[in-house]
Amino acid sequence: MTLARTFSLLRQRREKALIAYLTAGFPSLETWISNLKIMEQSGADVLEIGVPFSDPIADGPVIQAASQASLRNGTTLAVILEQLRAVSFQKPLVLMSYLNPLLAMGPDRIFPCLKSAGITGLIVPDLPVEESAAFRRDSKKNGIDLVFLASPASPEQRLRKIAGASAGFVYAVSVKGVTGVREGLPAGIEDFMKALRRVTNKPIAVGFGISTPEQVRRFGNLADGVIIGSHFLQILMNRQNLAAAVRALKQATIPPGSSGRSISDVAVRFSIDRGSPDARADGESPPAVSASGQE
């Protein structure tokens, strides 16, 4: 499913997208794909896969730690794509990678390789729109959405350029800062989101610092989707129930009074409605936190 279709279906249902992030290869190369599956089956609308990098300058301590652990596990972009080729997902897969691991594949090979692994979108946090001509051209050619990030520090003229270039959705960075769990809503977020809305009709997903259902509701009122990463990694690090965490946050994207039934999630949602405690009750793979690979 494309990102455009996902956002338009959700819009019809008056839901917001839950974009759930995991660092690939964390806690282990054996378990991360099943964690991604658990996220999909627990209600995540878009799955964002983080490629670990040695020097993640846009990331806070949690994603830094997950990236380092993943690299120690021997994770490479080639391995990630090979693993992804072997499984199929209903929900769109978006890859988040710093520029250098992508460039190391060879500029001509990047998008064909992503496409063959079933990737539908790409986020590159250190690729500003000015430097992106070749990436935009090649992503279009291969039918992959290149998502750009907009920041509260971006003047209106830049917001216009970013939103214009962005495909699939626009990634609104909620704070001037790095990734990581924060409390409440950052000051000025409403003005920023309004400024972004003024320059685009594309779906906007907001990320950085979001971890609670309350935040999801409040951010959700301002955007078309929320992106959550560090929180899920912390769930894995603390060996808590990933499925339950995803379900709780997905629930917060659904407007009160709505049936909460969604097209592809009926089965999962049904089991939630019955108050099933974990993913095992859905007849799926063992729950989450098989952090067994983490030594």
Place this chain on the structure above:
Amino acid sequence: MSQKAGLFPASRPPVQQLNAGQPLQAGGEYTEPATGGFRRLPDRRGYWGRFGGRFVPETVMAALIELEEEYGRARRDPSFHGELSRQLAGFAGRPTPLTFARNLSEKLGGGNIYLKREDLLHTGAHKINNTLGQVLLAVRMGKKRVIAETGAGQHGVATATACALFGLDCDVYMGSEDCRRQKMNVFRMELLGARVIPVESGSRTLKDAINEAMRDWVSHVDSTYYCIGSVVGPHPYPVLVRDFQSVIGKEVRKQMMRIRGRLPDCLVACVGGGSNAMGLFYPMLNDRVRMVGVEAGGRGMGPGEHGATLGLGTPGVLHGAMSYLLQDDGGQVRETHSVSAGLDYPGVGPEHSFLKDSGRVEYATAGDAEAMEAFRLLCRTEGILPALESSHAIAFLAGNAKSFGPDEDIVVCLSGRGDKDLDIVEGLI
């Protein structure tokens, strides 16, 4: 000598291929970029050919553009240059002498060696040229807080010094491993009123200190000026730092004209990020002067054993710019090693990458052992204790003396003094 200081073949063979052991003519032919002259670059987007650019999170893009514009105004503002010149002369101690190293020249028996004495500057290294310039820019931009990264501590000390002088808050990121190795510089920075923040992530050295400084900048971009210490990072930093360091080459030019009535035949400088080398080379890039940058050969040519980014790296993006980079097949940045902390860095300035590919500048390596030997050589022959970084440049001369004719004038940038390295040297002797 454990390994011979030698040249790596350029990825595109230069017009004049230089081989050790063969007499070299000063400034052979080289291909100039179509724009006419090496000094015309970078272009408006901050590129030297395919190197440079601006690869950073969106949150600092507006700040980089603001910095570029402000620097453009400062560059044309005589009062900015006036203030900087006054500080360089009255506070930092410029101009620095150009010392004829008679004993060393005789001992090595190849050419007349001149030492550009950046080691005599206040704070003991060329770094102060850049930090005075950048901190003056920060003042102009109304910033109250300056952050910096540091490896050995020289850039951190120079930033803390300039901030003390101009009354700005100063936070310096330093890898915890480097804090341990350079305790005295940590103390120096603290005495100067700076806060030193140890960095525990990654390899706990310079590369990680830059990562952490960038994260700080992303988080405090409105109030904070990021004072980067070398000709690396996103545009406009490589230009900014090069321009502030170019005072080295401008002085050499004048001094050689006065002493010898002609330009030098060859310039030699060590290259970590490459700021002292760019500062020495840049004013003479369009002249017929041979130039050699010397990288850290470390313990050997294996991965993680050296800092020879231009010699053994491949193009990639780190810390905001496309440049040569020490990386593995998957694009992960490698750890590096050098006895000198200032050369212990997996990246290099984008302008150096361009100068390497164009064949204009040669890049060689000197290993830990050679640098140590050169350190002792200069102590004994000239009565000068060089920084271990600068010792790499001396080591190149020692290893290649026979390639210079007796009438050739060679200028070596003595980028810093060796006092900071005495603990390390004591441990190795």
